[in-house]
Amino acid sequence: MLLQSLAEYARAKLPKYAIPIFLRLGKGLSAAITGTNKQQKHILRIEGVDPTKVGDDELYWLKGNTYVRFGKEDWDRLNAGQVKL
Numbered sequence: 258m259l260l261q262s263l264a265e266y267a268r269a270k271l272p273k274y275a276i277p278i279f280l281r282l283g284k285g286l287s288a289a290i291t292g293t294n295k296q297q298k299h300i301l302r303i304e305g306v307d308p309t310k311v312g313d314d315e316l317y318w319l320k321g322n323t324y325v326r327f328g329k330e331d332w333d334r335l336n337a338g339q340v341k342l
Contacts, residue, residue: 261323283314
């Protein structure tokens, strides 16, 4: 329910190009923060949304009107070009 309302809010308030396709939630993101609270974006960029690299973090992607869990099967289909973003 929360993920659906987040998607609806993003679609209503943001331009189409600014709506996040992927969401990454979890504890592993704290490892990408320095002592001065800056994000180490190069680490996040390398990991991307590959479920094998993000550890315990939860991944979601926008499918239709809601965010749904993004798993290894989805990652394989995305890399095979079988998914339209």
